[in-house]
Amino acid sequence: MDFDPEDINIPESLTYWGLTFGIALAASLVVAFLLAAALGGKKGIPRYFDHLGEGLRDTFGMSLRRVMAISSLTVKESIRKKTLLVFVVFAILFMFAGWFLSGANANKDLQLSVHVSFVLTSIAWMVFPVALLLSCWGIPEDIRLRSLHTVVTKPVKRSEIVVGRVIGFSLVGTFVVAVMSIVGYIWILRQIPPEIAKAELISRVPIYGHLSYLDRQGQPTNKGLNTGDINEFRGYIEGATKARAIWKFENLGESSLRLNPATQEKELLMENSMQSFRTHKGGIDDLVESSEEMEALLLHGQIVLENPEKNLRVSLPQFAIREFHQNLNWIPRKISSTDEETQETKTYDLIEDLIQDDGSLIVEFRCVDAGQYIGMARPDLFVRLPEKPFASSYFKSIFGLWMMTILVIVMGVTASTFVKGPVATLLLLSVFLMGTLFQHFMEDMLAGNLKRSGLFESGIRILTHGNPEVGKEGSIEESAAIKRIDQGFTGFLKLASNAVPNFNTFSFKAYTANGFDVPLRSAILPAVFSLLGFLLPCFLLGYFSLKLRELEAK
Amino acid sequence: MNNLDSRTRKLLYFGGIILLSIPIIYLGRPSAGMEQGSGGKLAQLRSEYDLGESTLGQVDPSSATMNLVLLGMRGVASSVLWNQANEEQENKNWASLRATTQSIIKLQPHFRKVWEFQGWNLAYNVSKEWDDVRDRYYWVKEGAKFLKDGVRQNENIPDLYWYTGFILGNKIGNSDEWKYFRKYFISDPDVKKWNGGPDSDLNPNRLDNYLVGQIWFYDANKVEALPGIEQHRMQQMLFRAYPSHAQFGYAQALYKEGQFNEQSREAWELAYELWTREFGREEHESPGGFIILESTPEDIKRLSERDGVSEETKRRWTNSYQDRCQYRFWRSLAALESEDLAREARRNIYDGKQFYRDQKFRESQRLLELGMEQFERLLLDYDSLKGEDQIIEDALMTILYWKSIHDVRDEEIPAEYPLKQFFDQHQSRMESVEPFFRREIEN
Numbered sequence: 001m002d003f004d005p006e007d008i009n010i011p012e013s014l015t016y017w018g019l020t021f022g023i024a025l026a027a028s029l030v031v032a033f034l035l036a037a038a039l040g041g042k043k044g045i046p047r048y049f050d051h052l053g054e055g056l057r058d059t060f061g062m063s064l065r066r067v068m069a070i071s072s073l074t075v076k077e078s079i080r081k082k083t084l085l086v087f088v089v090f091a092i093l094f095m096f097a098g099w100f101l102s103g104a105n106a107n108k109d110l111q112l113s114v115h116v117s118f119v120l121t122s123i124a125w126m127v128f129p130v131a132l133l134l135s136c137w138g139i140p141e142d143i144r145l146r147s148l149h150t151v152v153t154k155p156v157k158r159s160e161i162v163v164g165r166v167i168g169f170s171l172v173g174t175f176v177v178a179v180m181s182i183v184g185y186i187w188i189l190r191q192i193p194p195e196i197a198k199a200e201l202i203s204r205v206p207i208y209g210h211l212s213y214l215d216r217q218g219q220p221t222n223k224g225l226n227t228g229d230i231n232e233f234r235g236y237i238e239g240a241t242k243a244r245a246i247w248k249f250e251n252l253g254e255s256s257l258r259l260n261p262a263t264q265e266k267e268l269l270m271e272n273s274m275q276s277f278r279t280h281k282g283g284i285d286d287l288v289e290s291s292e293e294m295e296a297l298l299l300h301g302q303i304v305l306e307n308p309e310k311n312l313r314v315s316l317p318q319f320a321i322r323e324f325h326q327n328l329n330w331i332p333r334k335i336s337s338t339d340e341e342t343q344e345t346k347t348y349d350l351i352e353d354l355i356q357d358d359g360s361l362i363v364e365f366r367c368v369d370a371g372q373y374i375g376m377a378r379p380d381l382f383v384r385l386p387e388k389p390f391a392s393s394y395f396k397s398i399f400g401l402w403m404m405t406i407l408v409i410v411m412g413v414t415a416s417t418f419v420k421g422p423v424a425t426l427l428l429l430s431v432f433l434m435g436t437l438f439q440h441f442m443e444d445m446l447a448g449n450l451k452r453s454g455l456f457e458s459g460i461r462i463l464t465h466g467n468p469e470v471g472k473e474g475s476i477e478e479s480a481a482i483k484r485i486d487q488g489f490t491g492f493l494k495l496a497s498n499a500v501p502n503f504n505t506f507s508f509k510a511y512t513a514n515g516f517d518v519p520l521r522s523a524i525l526p527a528v529f530s531l532l533g534f535l536l537p538c539f540l541l542g543y544f545s546l547k548l549r550e551l552e553a554k
Numbered sequence: 555m556n557n558l559d560s561r562t563r564k565l566l567y568f569g570g571i572i573l574l575s576i577p578i579i580y581l582g583r584p585s586a587g588m589e590q591g592s593g594g595k596l597a598q599l600r601s602e603y604d605l606g607e608s609t610l611g612q613v614d615p616s617s618a619t620m621n622l623v624l625l626g627m628r629g630v631a632s633s634v635l636w637n638q639a640n641e642e643q644e645n646k647n648w649a650s651l652r653a654t655t656q657s658i659i660k661l662q663p664h665f666r667k668v669w670e671f672q673g674w675n676l677a678y679n680v681s682k683e684w685d686d687v688r689d690r691y692y693w694v695k696e697g698a699k700f701l702k703d704g705v706r707q708n709e710n711i712p713d714l715y716w717y718t719g720f721i722l723g724n725k726i727g728n729s730d731e732w733k734y735f736r737k738y739f740i741s742d743p744d745v746k747k748w749n750g751g752p753d754s755d756l757n758p759n760r761l762d763n764y765l766v767g768q769i770w771f772y773d774a775n776k777v778e779a780l781p782g783i784e785q786h787r788m789q790q791m792l793f794r795a796y797p798s799h800a801q802f803g804y805a806q807a808l809y810k811e812g813q814f815n816e817q818s819r820e821a822w823e824l825a826y827e828l829w830t831r832e833f834g835r836e837e838h839e840s841p842g843g844f845i846i847l848e849s850t851p852e853d854i855k856r857l858s859e860r861d862g863v864s865e866e867t868k869r870r871w872t873n874s875y876q877d878r879c880q881y882r883f884w885r886s887l888a889a890l891e892s893e894d895l896a897r898e899a900r901r902n903i904y905d906g907k908q909f910y911r912d913q914k915f916r917e918s919q920r921l922l923e924l925g926m927e928q929f930e931r932l933l934l935d936y937d938s939l940k941g942e943d944q945i946i947e948d949a950l951m952t953i954l955y956w957k958s959i960h961d962v963r964d965e966e967i968p969a970e971y972p973l974k975q976f977f978d979q980h981q982s983r984m985e986s987v988e989p990f991f992r993r994e995i996e997n
Contacts, residue, residue, distance in 0.1 A: 113650070114650070117650075230644045231645050231646070275646070276685040278685070281730055284730060284733075284734065285733065285994075286733075287734065287737060294686070294688065297686075298686055321685065322685070323684055323685045323686065323689070324646070324648060325689075
C-alpha cells in the first residue's frame with residue numbers, strides 16, 4: 001500500500017467537533033439576536049426567543065408518522081422523476097467494461113485491483129449525480145409548484161419536511177447503491193478467473209506497527225534516506241551498516257498465530273512490500289539458471305526479533321526482497337538462534353520469550369548487501385491475521401460509498417432550503433470538488449505547508465510577476481502588514497474549511513482494491529464520525545432556513 | 555407560431571425533422587465497401603483523405619465506442635488520464651499505470667506519439683524499476699507488445715514498426731542484462747505460461763531477438779516506401795539501414811556469447827551482403843539528386859545524367875552520405891569479420907579472457923598473444939579500420955588483459971608486442987576503457 005492508515009483519536013475528534021460546532025452555533029445565535037434587536041425593534045427580541053422555543057419544540061416534537069409520510073411521498077416522487085433510469089446507464093457501462101479492462105494486465109495480483117477500482121469508482125460516479133440532483137431540486141420544486149403550500153398548511157412541522165425529505169431521498173439512494181453493489185460484486189466474481197479468484201479474492205487483515213529508523217552510525221533518526229524518489233513515502237536504509245528499520249507491533253499473542261500450510265504448525269505470518277534501490281547492478285553478468293540462484297541476485301534483508309525485557313536478540317534467516325510482489329515471512333513458534341558472542345545455539349519460544357509481557361514485539365530489519373539500499377514505510381511490514389472473505393472488504397467499501405451518498409443528500413436538502421435548485425446544485429458541486437480534488441491543496445494551504453501562499457501576498461506577486469520560490473526581501477508582498485492581513489484571512493478560511501467535508505474519507509477503495517480488509521479505527525470510524533458530525537448542523541441550518549423562508553418568493 | 559395549436563406544431567416539427575434528415579442521409583450514406591467513390595459525400599471524403607478508422611489499421615470496437623460516447627470531451631479525458639499515468643508512475647503503481655496506458659490509447663488510438671512514448675516508457679523506465687531480472691524482462695516485453703498493438707491499429711505508421719524492432723533488438727540485446735534477456739527471448743522465464751519456449755506473442759518462431767527485430771525493421775521499410783507515408787525518426791537513409799544493423803547486432807551478439815562457428819560466419823557474411831548488396835544498392839535522395847552508396851562509375855554516370863547534375867556533385871554527395879551512415883566502416887568491418895582469420899583471432903582472445911577469469915594465466919597469455927598477433931595481421935589489409943573506435947577499444951581491452959597477466963605473474967612487459975601501436979597511440983582512451991576492464995574481471 002502506498003499510504004499510511006492512521007487510527008482515529010476519538011476524544012480529540014469529538015472535542016474538535018464540539019468546539020467548532022459550538023463556536024459556529026454561538027456565533028449564529030449572537031448574530032441572529034443582534035439582527036432581531038436591530039431590525040425588529042422592541043418586538044424583535046421576544047420574537048427571537050419565540051422562534052428559538054418553537055425550534056426546540058419542532059425538533060423534539062417531531063412525529064414519526066408524518067416524517068414517514070413525507071418520506072414515502074419523496075420516494076414516490078423520485079421514482080416518478082425517472083431516477084431509476086440510472087440503472088440503464090449502469091447496465092450499459094458494465095456490459096462494455098469487460099472490453100476495456102480484461103487483458104489490460106496479465107499480472108494476476110494486479111488484475112483484481114483494476115477490476116475492483118473500476119466497480120467502486122463507477123458506482124460512486126453513478127450515485128453521486130443522482131443524489132445531488134434529487135436532493136437539490138426537491139424542495140425548490142415544491143415551492144415553485146406551490147405543492148409545499150398545501151403541506152405547510154397541514155399540521156406538518158418544517159423540521160418534519162426537512163427530515164422526511166432526507167429520509168426519503170436516502171431510501172432511494174440506499175436502494176440504488178444496494179442494487180449496484182450487488183451487481184458489481186457478481187460482476188467482479190465473474191471477471192476474475194477462478195484460479196486467481198481463490199488466491200486473490202481475499203481481505204487481508206493487517207496489524208501495523210510503529211516504525212522508527214537508525215542511521216548508518218546506529219543513531220536514532222526520524223526518517224530514512226531519500227534515494228531520489230519524487231514520492232517521499234518510503235525511507236531507505238543502507239546495507240551492511242548499522243542502519244536499521246525498527247517496527248514495534250502491539251497486542252500480539254497466541255491468537256495472532258495462524259496455520260502455516262507448509263509446516264502444519266501455528267506460526268506468525270508477516271508480509272513485507274519493501275523496495276530496493278541499487279547503487280550498482282550486482283552480479284548480472286554471469287548467467288544463472290535456477291530460480292534459487294536468481295533469488296540470490298536480489299537484494300536481501302534480515303529480521304532480528306528483540307525483547308529488551310529479557311535482553312534477547314534472535315536473528316531470522318535472510319530473505320530476498322522481491323519488489324512489487326507479495327513477500328511472506330513465516331516466523332515459527334520455536335526459533336533456534338546462535339548467540340554471536342558465545343556461539344551457543346538456543347531455541348526460543350516466540351510467544352514466551354520474544355513477545356513482551358504487554359504483547360508488543362520489536363522487529364528490527366537490516367539490509368544485507370553492502371552499498372545497496374532497501375526502502376520502507378510503516379505499512380510495508382505487517383503481521384497478517386487470518387484472512388476475511390473478499391465480501392467483507394467489498395461491502396465495507398460500499399458502506400463508505402453509502403455514507404457519502406447520505407452526506408450528499410443531507411447537504412443537498414439543506415442547501416435547497418435556502419437557495420433555488422440550480423444554485424443549490426452548483427453550491428454542492430463546488431463543496432464536493434473542494435472536498436475531493438482540492439482537499440489536499442486546502443489542507444496544505446491551511447497548515448502553512450505551501451510557501452508564500454497568502455491571498456494578498458500571492459495576489460501582489462502575480463501582478464508584479466514575482467517569484468514564489470525565492471521571494472524578495474523588503475518587497476511590499478512580504479511586508480508585515482500584508483502578512484498580518486493574510487493571517488486573518490487564513491484564520492477565517494480555516495474556520496470555513498470545517499464546512500467542507502473531506503469526501504475522500506468515505507472512499508475505502510484503496511483497501512479493497514489492494515486486497516486488504518477495511519480497518520475499523522482508521523477508515524470506518526472516521527467516515528462514520530464525519531457523517532454524524534454534519535447531520536446536526538445541517539438539520540439546524542435546513543430547518544431554520546425553511547422556517548424563516550418566504551415561501552411565496554419563487 | 556403561438557397561434558398554431560399543439561397538433562399543428564407537432565406536425566410542423568415532424569416535417570422539419572424529415573426535411574433536415576434528407577441531406578444528412580444523402581451526405582452520410584455509408585460506403586459500399588472496397589469500391590472507391592461509393593457511398594455518400596462524407597464516405598467519399600473519408601476514403602479520399604484516409605480518415606476512416608478502417609483505413610488506418612484494424613478497428614478496435616471499444617476504442618471507437620469510447621470516442622463516440624465522449625463526444626467532444628476526448629481531449630479533457632485523455633489529459634486527465636495522462637496526469638493520472640504520471641502520478642501512478644511516481645508512486646510506482648505499475649498495475650494502474652498499465653491499465654491507464656490502455657485507457658489512453660483507447661482514446662487516442664491513432665496518435666503516434668502516445669504509442670511511442672508509452673511503449674518506450676514501459677520497456678525502459680518501468681522495467682528498470684524492478685529488481686528481479688525476470689520482472690524487468692516482463693516489462694520490456696510489455697513495452698514491445700504495447701507497440702505491436704499500436705502497429706496493429708496503425709498499419710501506416712512506420713515509426714511504430716521501427717520502435718518495436720528497436721526494443722526487441724537493442725533493448726533486449728544491449729541492456730546490462732543482455733545475457734538474460736537474450737536467453738529469455740528464446741525460453742521465457744514464465745515457464746508455466748510458455749512451457750519453456752518463447753513468448754509466442756513476440757517470438758512465435760523461436761528466433762534470435764535481433765532477427766525478430768530485423769523482421770520489424772523490414773516491415774518498417776516496406777511501409778515507409780509506400781507513397782505518401784513518411785517516418786519521423788531520422789534521416790530516411792539511416793532509417794532504411796536498420797535491417798542491416800540488426801544483422802550486425804546479431805553477428806556481434808554471437809561473438810559476445812563466444813560462438814565462433816559456422817553460424818557466426820554466416821551471420822557476418824549475410825551482414826556484408828545486406829549492407830553492400832541490399833542497403834548499399836538502394837537509391838537515396840540527397841540535395842544532389844539520387845545517390846547509391848555502393849555505386850560504380852557507371853551508376854554515377856547514369857544517375858548524374860538522369861538527375862541533370864555533374865558527376866562531381868554526385869560523387870561528393872555519395873561520399874557525404876557514406877560518411878553519415880559510416881558506410882565504409884561497416885562494410886570493412888563485415889568484410890574483416892567474415893574472414894576465417896578474424897574468427898580465429900576473436901576465438902583466441904575470447905578463450906584467453908575466459909582462462910584469465912579461471913585464473914589459468916599461462917594458457918590465457920598464450921591465447922591472447924596468438925589472438926593479438928592474428929588481429930594485427932588481419933588489420934594490415936584493413937587499414938581504414940585502425941582509426942575506428944570499436945576496433946581501438948577491442949584492441950585496448952585485449953592489451954589490458956594481457957598486461958594484467960604480466961602484472962600477476964610479475965613479468966616484464968616486452969618492448970615489442972602485437973597491437974602495441976594501439977596502446978601507444980591511444981593512451982588518452984585508457985581512462986574510459988579501464989573501468990570496463992575492471993568490471994569484466996570483477997564479475
